[in-house]
Amino acid sequence: MHGLKVGETVTVRPPRNDFPLGDWNVPALLVAGGIGVTPLVSMVTECRRRERPVRMLYASRSRDQMLFVDELRHLLGDDLSLHADEEAARPVDVASLVDSCPPDEELYVCGPQALLDALLDEARRRGWPPERVHFELFSAPPMQLGDQPFDVVLARSGQTLRVGDDQSILACLEAAGCDVLADCRRGECGVCVVPVLDGEVDHRDHVLSTAERDAGKTIQICVSRARGSRLVLDL
Numbered sequence: 001m002h003g004l005k006v007g008e009t010v011t012v013r014p015p016r017n018d019f020p021l022g023d024w025n026v027p028a029l030l031v032a033g034g035i036g037v038t039p040l041v042s043m044v045t046e047c048r049r050r051e052r053p054v055r056m057l058y059a060s061r062s063r064d065q066m067l068f069v070d071e072l073r074h075l076l077g078d079d080l081s082l083h084a085d086e087e088a089a090r091p092v093d094v095a096s097l098v099d100s101c102p103p104d105e106e107l108y109v110c111g112p113q114a115l116l117d118a119l120l121d122e123a124r125r126r127g128w129p130p131e132r133v134h135f136e137l138f139s140a141p142p143m144q145l146g147d148q149p150f151d152v153v154l155a156r157s158g159q160t161l162r163v164g165d166d167q168s169i170l171a172c173l174e175a176a177g178c179d180v181l182a183d184c185r186r187g188e189c190g191v192c193v194v195p196v197l198d199g200e201v202d203h204r205d206h207v208l209s210t211a212e213r214d215a216g217k218t219i220q221i222c223v224s225r226a227r228g229s230r231l232v233l234d235l
């Protein structure tokens, strides 16, 4: 927007919801971690308005860091559970939480990566289909210890770029002036997917299915990396 001049024409699209309230015919469990409660307040309101069965777990480090508690109590009554790590002297018991879900309940999670990873892990272990867990993160996943630089070859232009150990492929391409599509930059939306022609991918996204990961033919370039020293992309 900073570069716009008076009289220029811009294309405006309506807002896109990357975290919609899926199937209205089944109950929903909303799990908020810290500030992740923000979008869930609206979701609770909408579920109540449309009479969708809903319950919520709101976890935070301490009670005084919790927001919207009065509003949520008013909306949810006994269907609201609060968990303060400091009072409980432990984090949320994620395994018990997943065990408490009836077979048709969908899970909606908004919070830190660790909470999401734990919930996804427990859900996977119980054989839940991926589409039963919906989530939104507030930050891009951090680089992992031991991440190494690697080369990305752009097959169409023949260009080779070096991706730093603390850099995403997306950031590297943008720094090189490539015009690539991206949206969430957190591995959630799927927009930045690129076909892989050669090399092994270290998948770190939350979009691709297990079959797609195993096939190794696509990569979400905002978060995923190369397992070896080189990836060839169809760009």
Ligand code: FES
Binding pocket: 181, 182, 183, 184, 185, 186, 187, 188, 189, 190, 191, 192, 193, 205, 207, 220, 221, 222, 223
């Ligand atoms: S930009 Fe959303 S998955 Fe990469």
